[in-house]
Amino acid sequence: MLRFLLRRLFMAVIVLLVVSFGTFIIGHLTGDPVELMAPENATREAKDELRSYLGLDRPLLVQYFSFIGNALRGDLGFSFVQQTAVSDLILERLPATLQLAATGFVLSLLIAVPLGIFIALNRNTVWDFLATSVAMIGQSAPNFWIGLMLIALFAVQLRLLPVSGYGGISYLILPAITIALQSAARLTRLMRASMLEVLNADYVRTARAKGLRQKTVLWVHSFRNAMIPVVTMAGLELAELIGGAFITETIFAWPGVGRLAVNAVYQRDFPLLQGVVLFAATAFVLINFLVDLLYVVIDPRVKLS
């Protein structure tokens, strides 16, 4: 078990190093920040001075390690466009993103897990057909389009909810549903498939054969095992959401990290973009590591290995 966790931890560190290096390199390929910062009529000497003041004349690897060192201390650089520290900008937007991500995620699990189990147990019924079809269509429609259609219906036609923006619960409903629908479509199908596979497994047949009650077979032998792939997938979904639901946040003018990143792209605010990508990747790797920890609890095979 310890070896399993150590290996995963090692992998997580390697992945973060690769991602941060990638971000750093792409950030460098995109142009000289000095040209962006300095006034157009600045002399060459003034630019060189600025460059050495910012440490941009040092070798690339030295710059990378100082970037990593700063990032570890919570300093993600400085956004010249917004004249603010990148970490401050992200922290300022984080609550909105977490609020949306948590609401959407919980909503999606509340739909997907019971529904997936229900239709797996009632396979090939009308309910199964309906739910699988809706999930399939939900998975195929562009998520931002579903969001726009929800706006057209509930905000424009019925005037029940605000079109976009940030404020009370009423502003949270549409974006959270948009996120939840997409995630629930995926998770419902996975829950169903996983439950069906477990119900066909030998150990469930054995449990039935030795005369255990249906309830015990279902909740003790089947449910826990069927949750393993669902937990993995749900972890990935949550990680993506915390990194920012880029398009959903943009459509609903939700002041989260995702919208911050999309705006950073348009404004060519590379230090900010670099910071957001690093933040999103860290969230992703961290949550996946937490999912690995969760495995120890739900999957007894991990404990043995």
Added chain:
Amino acid sequence: MSPRFRLRPGRRDTLGLIGATILLLAAGCALLAPWIAPHDPTAVSLLARMKPPMWIDGGSLAHPLGTDNLGRDILSRVIWGSRISLAVGVAAVIVGASIGSTIGIVAGYFGGWIDNILSVVINAQLSFPFILLAIFLLATFGGGFWPVVFVLALGAWVNYARVVRGMVMSVKNQDYVHAAISVGVPTARILRTTVLPNTLSPIVVVASFSMAQAILAEAALSFLGVGVDGSNPSWGVMLNDGRAYLQTAWWLTAMPGLAIALTVLGGNLCGDWLQDRFNPRIGN
């Protein structure tokens, strides 16, 4: 086992057939656009602006899906738009599959440090928010057809590499491969004649899903203004243009989105079906 869990024969095949039909219809639209589109997709008509679809008051049979803010026929634009969207999808699949399967075969067959590097790269890429990377690259280096295709392939190659690697690792320990090695068949030929054919079915499955993903991603990128541009808009561009009129004319946004959803559904249904055929244990 209770009879409730028995597979009902035929239903998967029916769904697969529906998916294939949708894809063929979309391909037909793309190929035959000049002949089946009722109007010129770029013909502006100020008299016929913002006409609703024909089943709503004020709509007419002349414009079955209505017209946009410049009076252009939406049905014709959706039909022409299929050209861009499908072309992007197909090109992204070809580029992604070629790169991904080559890397997957090499890593799977030779193993060792190549394989270790591959798994680090795959993990790193999966933890990188892909859509952000795509927006970033396209905003920096400029959009257009081929840039979008390459960015989408960059996002998709991992899926091929992963699946192919797994397949190759199981094939390379088969007796016929050992036999080929022991009689001195060159490695390149072993890869081509014994390993590659075995990887084709997983590649086809991934291709079907990833074509659907590429069409979705293209729409998202065009929607954010960093996708394919040009006078002949893709569905994503139409969506983005229509968004400004969401308050008054929802059909400008609804129709191209519906076209995307339907095509992607076709790809997903086909993928599910192929996966069932090639690997009956996965999926259900």
